[in-house]
Amino acid sequence: MADTKAPPVKQVRLPEAGAARAVLLRRARELALVPALLLLLVLGAVLNDSFFTEATLVSILASSAALAMVVLAESLVLITGKFDLSLESVVGIAPAVAALLVLPAAQAGWGTELPAAVALLAIPLVGAVIGAFNGILVVKVKLNAFIVTLAMLIILRGLLVGATKGKTLFGMPDSFFSLATTTFLRVPMSVWVAAVAFAIAGLVLKYHRIGRALYAIGGNLEAARAAGIRVDRVRLGVYVVAGVLASIGGLMYTGYVGAIGANQGQNMIFTVFAAAVIGGISLDGGRGTMFGALTGVLLLGVVKTMLTMAQVPSFWIDAIYGGIILLALMIARVTTGRAQD
Amino acid sequence: MTTALVEAQGIVKRYGPTTALADGRLTVLPRESHALVGRNGAGKSTLVNILTGLQSPDEGTVRFDGEPAPALTDRDAWRRRVACVYQKPTVVPELTVAENLFINRQPLHRGFISWRRLRADAAELLDTWDVHVDPEARTSDLKVEDRQMVEIARALSFGARFIVLDEPTAQLDNREIERLFTRMRALQESGVTFLFISHHLQEVYEVCQTVTVLRDARWITTAPVADLPRAALVEAMAGETVAEQAVRGRDVDQKAPVLLDARGLTSDAYQDIDLTVRRGEVVGLAGISGSGKIELAESFTGLHTPTSGTAQLDGEQLPFGDVQASLKAGVGCVPRDRHGQGLVFGMSIGDNATMSVLDRLGRFGFVGSDRKRGFAAELIDRLDIHTEGPDQPVSDLSGGNAQKVVMARALASDPRLLVLINPTAGVDVKSKESLLAHVDSARDEGTAVLVVSDELDDLRRCDRVLVLFHGRVVAEHPAGWRDHELIASIEGVDHHG
Numbered sequence: 001m002a003d004t005k006a007p008p009v010k011q012v013r014l015p016e017a018g019a020a021r022a023v024l025l026r027r028a029r030e031l032a033l034v035p036a037l038l039l040l041l042v043l044g045a046v047l048n049d050s051f052f053t054e055a056t057l058v059s060i061l062a063s064s065a066a067l068a069m070v071v072l073a074e075s076l077v078l079i080t081g082k083f084d085l086s087l088e089s090v091v092g093i094a095p096a097v098a099a100l101l102v103l104p105a106a107q108a109g110w111g112t113e114l115p116a117a118v119a120l121l122a123i124p125l126v127g128a129v130i131g132a133f134n135g136i137l138v139v140k141v142k143l144n145a146f147i148v149t150l151a152m153l154i155i156l157r158g159l160l161v162g163a164t165k166g167k168t169l170f171g172m173p174d175s176f177f178s179l180a181t182t183t184f185l186r187v188p189m190s191v192w193v194a195a196v197a198f199a200i201a202g203l204v205l206k207y208h209r210i211g212r213a214l215y216a217i218g219g220n221l222e223a224a225r226a227a228g229i230r231v232d233r234v235r236l237g238v239y240v241v242a243g244v245l246a247s248i249g250g251l252m253y254t255g256y257v258g259a260i261g262a263n264q265g266q267n268m269i270f271t272v273f274a275a276a277v278i279g280g281i282s283l284d285g286g287r288g289t290m291f292g293a294l295t296g297v298l299l300l301g302v303v304k305t306m307l308t309m310a311q312v313p314s315f316w317i318d319a320i321y322g323g324i325i326l327l328a329l330m331i332a333r334v335t336t337g338r339a340q341d
Numbered sequence: 342m343t344t345a346l347v348e349a350q351g352i353v354k355r356y357g358p359t360t361a362l363a364d365g366r367l368t369v370l371p372r373e374s375h376a377l378v379g380r381n382g383a384g385k386s387t388l389v390n391i392l393t394g395l396q397s398p399d400e401g402t403v404r405f406d407g408e409p410a411p412a413l414t415d416r417d418a419w420r421r422r423v424a425c426v427y428q429k430p431t432v433v434p435e436l437t438v439a440e441n442l443f444i445n446r447q448p449l450h451r452g453f454i455s456w457r458r459l460r461a462d463a464a465e466l467l468d469t470w471d472v473h474v475d476p477e478a479r480t481s482d483l484k485v486e487d488r489q490m491v492e493i494a495r496a497l498s499f500g501a502r503f504i505v506l507d508e509p510t511a512q513l514d515n516r517e518i519e520r521l522f523t524r525m526r527a528l529q530e531s532g533v534t535f536l537f538i539s540h541h542l543q544e545v546y547e548v549c550q551t552v553t554v555l556r557d558a559r560w561i562t563t564a565p566v567a568d569l570p571r572a573a574l575v576e577a578m579a580g581e582t583v584a585e586q587a588v589r590g591r592d593v594d595q596k597a598p599v600l601l602d603a604r605g606l607t608s609d610a611y612q613d614i615d616l617t618v619r620r621g622e623v624v625g626l627a628g629i630s631g632s633g634k635i636e637l638a639e640s641f642t643g644l645h646t647p648t649s650g651t652a653q654l655d656g657e658q659l660p661f662g663d664v665q666a667s668l669k670a671g672v673g674c675v676p677r678d679r680h681g682q683g684l685v686f687g688m689s690i691g692d693n694a695t696m697s698v699l700d701r702l703g704r705f706g707f708v709g710s711d712r713k714r715g716f717a718a719e720l721i722d723r724l725d726i727h728t729e730g731p732d733q734p735v736s737d738l739s740g741g742n743a744q745k746v747v748m749a750r751a752l753a754s755d756p757r758l759l760v761l762i763n764p765t766a767g768v769d770v771k772s773k774e775s776l777l778a779h780v781d782s783a784r785d786e787g788t789a790v791l792v793v794s795d796e797l798d799d800l801r802r803c804d805r806v807l808v809l810f811h812g813r814v815v816a817e818h819p820a821g822w823r824d825h826e827l828i829a830s831i832e833g834v835d836h837h838g
Contacts, residue, residue: 207453209445212436216444219433226431227444228416286435 032332033279033295037302044306051309058187062180064301065190066091066256068294069249070268071275072194072201073242075293078276079205080238081218081285085149086134087246087272089156091265094126094247095254096160099169099176107171108164116173123251124244130156131243135236153269161262169260180255190252197245202290214238218285274325275300278332299328344407346371346503346534347392347423352401354387361387365401366560367536367553369503374525374535376545376566379555380578380795380828385538388555389505392536394419405503424496425505426489428512434481439463441480442495470494471527486517490524497533504528505536510544511631522548540629542574542832556580571834572825579828597621600789601641601659601758606650610636611812614650618758618789623780625803626793627831633812635677635762638793642674642760643667644682654758668697673756675747675764677793683747684735691717691731694749720749725775741772748776752783759783762793777802797824 045052070087077084098119103109114122134152138145174181179190205211213234216224225231254260273283279296281288303324307317345368352365362384369375379385390396391403394413403410411418432441439460440447448458463476472490474483483491489509496504506525510518525535525548537549545552546566554561554577561577562569569577601618611633618624628634639645641652646662653659660666667674676682684693694717717731724745728738735743744764751759761780765773780790780802792799800806801820808816808830816830 203453207456209447209449209454212440212447212454213445215436216433219435220431223431223433223441223444226416227446229445286433 031291033292033299033328036328036331037295037299040299040302040306044302044309047306048309051306054186056305056309058191060298060301060305061191062188062256063305064297065188065194066249066253067268067271067275067301068194068297069197069252070246070265070272071279071293071297072197072290073245073249074269074272075276075279075281075288075290076201076214076238076245077242078281078283079214079218079285079288080235081221082138082235082239083145083149084131084134084239084242085146085269086130086152086156087149087242088265088267088269089153089160090127090130090243090246091250091253091268092260092263093130093156093160093250094123095176095250096164096169096260096264097126098123098251099172099254099260100163102172103169108167108169116175120175120251123247127243127245127247127250128240129243131240132236134243135239138239139232139235157266160264164260164262166262168262172254172260176251177255177258179252190255193248194252197248198290198294205290210234215286218282218287220286271300274329278325278328280332300325343370345369345404346406347536348402348404348407349388349392350402350404352388352391352398352403354384354391354396354398360558362391362398363558364560365391365398365555365558366563367392368563369534369536370551371502371534372529372532373551374529374537374549376537376539376549376552377555378539378542378545378552378574378578382558383555383578384558385555386507387558389425389507389536389538393423393425393505420496421500423503423505424493424499424501425507426492426496426509427507428509430480430488431492432480432488434479436480437476438467438474438478438480438483438491439476441491442466442476442498466494466498467491470497470531471524484517485512486521489521493528502532503534503536505538507538508540509537510539510541518544540832542571542834545574546571554578571829575825575829575832575834578832579824595619598655600655601652601791603641603652604650606637606640606647606652608636608640608645608647610645611809614814616807616814618791620789621784621787622805623784623790623792623803625800625806626791626809627795627800627806627827628809629831629833632809634793634809637809638760638762638791639677641667641758641791642672642676644674644676668754671754671757673751673754673759675744675751675759675761677762679740679744679747679766684743686734686736688735689732690721690726690728690735690738690746693735693746694720694731695753697750698753716753720753724749724752724779739769739772741768741776744768744776745772748779752779757788759788759790760793761790763796764792764794765796765799773798797827800827 041052050056070091073087074084100110101112101114101119101122102116104113105111130152134149137143137148179193180188182189184192205214213224213229216227216229217231217234221231250265253264257264275296276288276293277283277296278299279288279294280292304321307320312320347367347369349365349367352362353360354362354365365384365388367377367388377385377388387396391398394410394416397413405422411422433444436444442463443459447454448462449455450458460476467474467476470493472494474487474491480488480491493504509521513521529535537545539545549566551563552566552569552574553563554574556578557580597619599617600620601616603614603616606614606616614637626634626638636645640647640661641659643660643662643664643666651658652661654670654672657670659670659672685696691714695713714731721728721731726742726745726749728742735746738746748764751761765776768776777799780792784790792803794800804820806818806822806827807814808818808827810833818827818830
């Protein structure tokens with residue numbers, strides 16, 4: 001090269017006030033849902049005396065933990081600009097496989113009667129295998145993510161119904177439920193696990209090259225590739241991680257309910273997408289934070305609990321819930337001033 | 342004699358049967374700004390792709406500073422030698438400027454990204470090259486000129502001192518262009534070499550020291566700009582036409598009624614355009630890309646909506662922004678891109694050719710399939726489309742025949758105004774002749790024709806050619822113009838003297 005040396009470095013110009021304001025603005029967008037969440041909590045306390053009690057708040061958290069795990073999984077996939085609808089079926093089938101491995105044939109199991117610890121290890125494994133399968137079809141074979149994962153959603157649901165003959169699985173060892181039953185500081189372990197998972201995901205997304213690569217891939221695929229990011233490998237990895245996270249969410253769900261129904265997780269994916277989008281994750285990829293996704297989950301959890309406590313007739317609850325999701329999306333659009341796509 | 346920073350010799354690149362570059366040569370000396378000019382299709386983009394390591398040449402050599410070019414897969418080695426700033430951004434819009442500068446090579450502290458160092462490094466980098474952009478700004482919020490400077494700074498931070506600017510001024514206004522040039526000169530002082538690609542020849546004279554001309558996929562000349570007057574440059578780009586075709590002595594009937602009468606048309610792509618086309622007149626629109634010529638033509642077909650002004654067709658107000666209404670008013674259109682807008686490739690030739698006239702082939706939205714077939718067969722015959730029949734899928738056809746289907750559809754509604762946008766793009770010579778013959782026959786039947794094209798052969802048949810530059814009509818050439826005259830006004834040389 002003729003001249004590969006940069007000229008002498010001059011005094012570093014530090015970011016000025018304008019930069020600070022920009023940072024503040026971006027933080028504000030991340031926190032957009034917090035006022036809405038606080039408002040809802042106040043509203044709940046006003047409407048119902050027993051709302052602002054430890055028992056209610058803990059139950060909101062406990063009932064949201066499984067959803068939170070799946071939202072976390074979906075958010076990671078969405079940030080890279082892809083989809084995974086099949087996560088809701090993973091929620092059902094991963095713990096069901098483990099249960100079938102431990103249960104004797106008399107209790108509708110496969111009769112292998114593996115030790116509980118081994119069976120529990122099978123849960124993330126099932127999630128990872130399904131994630132890898134989705135990832136290979138979407139990333140390597142280049143099939144449409146929506147259709148692939150929709151097909152997988154149906155297939156896995158069908159497999160679960162087939163394997164259990166539509167019956168609900170009971171009588172698993174206690175360790176299957178311990179995430180929901182054991183508590184630390186009076187809060188169930190499942191909540192702590194979800195919190196830790198969000199914290200780790202948030203840190204990696206913010207402070208690790210791989211995390212930043214997710215945003216780059218979702219934001220401008222070609223630019224990411226030009227910057228030397230192994231786009232396919234990262235996307236495949238994200239599918240695997242999402243499968244694992246969703247399978248753990250499935251175990252939390254099992255613990256919360258106390259059994260595994262053939263419909264465990266069914267229709268959950270709509271709530272998952274709602275929480276993610278309300279929380280500021282873009283369906284086009286490249287945008288959104290873990291904190292935002294978490295506030296989305298909590299918002300929906302609070303709303304659901306409020307509706308139940310307000311004794312809204314159960315036949316109407318879905319209609320109102322759906323309306324509130326739409327409303328929350330509009331509010332997020334106004335407060336963040338950005339397209340909520 | 343200094344070693345050339347970049348030296349490309351005898352570059353040949355073929356894409357299937359077409360030769361994109363037959364004899365590409367380029368020698369860029371260190372610390373100069375070197376212009377690469379040529380008309381559309383001259384091979385500029387292909388040469389740039391080869392110089393930046395995106396494609397390998399079929400023949401010929403590229404040397405950087407006397408050393409052979411690195412292997413295509415060694416992206417890092419390429420990044421240290423050369424970078425290209427394209428018109429299309431290669432940054433991630435949602436990330437900050439600082440992060441985009443160091444994407445996938447963020448400074449780490451114990452395996453984790455140190456945002457403080459990232460910001461400091463970014464600020465330092467931007468400051469070193471005197472780029473006044475806030476490193477914390479979201480990249481999508483930047484203006485085009487700032488985004489370009491960020492991309493240049495990123496390239497420089499890899500160690501590259503040879504920067505290719507691919508039509509950097511296309512999206513900038515005059516003051517921004519001036520600022521870009523000031524920065525280019527400053528960077529040149531600091532040891533950066535530029536390869537500058539532009540359609541605006543006056544910019545070449547303003548900012549470059551040397552110019553290389555490509556024409557018809559071949560190197561034509563390389564000369565210091567000071568030694569190459571504008572006329573010579575234009576001639577090098579245009580070439581001597583083998584025999585400037587004698588234009589038929591066909592006078593437009595000056596008393597023929599005005600069919601299309603547009604007044605004061607303005608949109609974001611053009612300003613204050615007056616345009617009239619008489620019955621049986623063919624008017625050409627020429628201009629560089631981004632001149633507004635395509636948008637102007639699309640305004641009459643409903644594909645582009647002017648913000649003010651009026652257009653009358655045969656005395657009736659022509660509605661804007663509504664393709665269906667334009668069609669009803671009697672406008673037939675060959676859209677700009679047959680893949681994007683012209684054809685539905687999965688459908689048959691018959692379906693494609695009759696798509697816009699289905700209402701005439703049946704009642705209440707039902708279409709008689711026999712009538713449709715008959716109508717399509719007639720069109721196929723009329724336009725001499727080589728096909729097995731109306732049921733063959735369009736995707737089977739060659740470029741020329743596919744374009745004839747698009748033309749067939751434009752003619753299917755017996756339009757009063759025919760708007761043709763790049764009607765012969767990517768079409769072989771024989772099909773071209775036959776397509777243009779249809780323009781002649783449409784004119785003889787009294788249709789008013791508007792032709793937008795980059796091809797001189799298309800424009801030669803026009804009764805007059807209007808030239809647009811930055812959204813304004815700057816010249817009008819009656820039939821019989823010479824190639825270099827038209828090219829000079831298209832490239833903006835004669836009216837910027």
